[in-house]
Amino acid sequence: MTISRTLAGLTLAATATLAATALFTPAAQASAGWGPHHAPGRGATAAGTLSATGEDHADLPTADLVRIKGKVSDNTRGGSCGYAVFRITYRSGSELPFRHHTVRDCSYRTPKEFSFKYRDVYQVELKVCAEGKAAKPSLTCLYAGTWKTLYLSK
16 A cells, blocks of 8 residues: 555656646757758759747647758859749738748859748748749749748647
């Protein structure tokens, strides 16, 4: 009888310790390297890191802050450029709209570094393209092929 009471007491103490630890543990943090990802024909390359902090697992799970750092490199000669296009899906009320964040490099084999951050992020996707110099990527770049998922809040 005393052994079972002792075990019950130890179990209760261990459970209380785990609960207290969970209360004081900082918000979830995810960090990962991504890439290299290439444009079709390897005309451009992008690689970097992504860190997500403060994941909130409410009705629409999101990360409080996502930081993305990396390099995009144009591997073509002439008038073409390399584009790293990020599709950032974020929470706005009960909706999940998205926006594009584009990084362009038109200097042959001289990588361009970038760094940016967004709040309340649900998903980050990437597409790498190589095409003519323009203010923004073409519709072909945005809608042909598949997006690579870099981060998805779960």
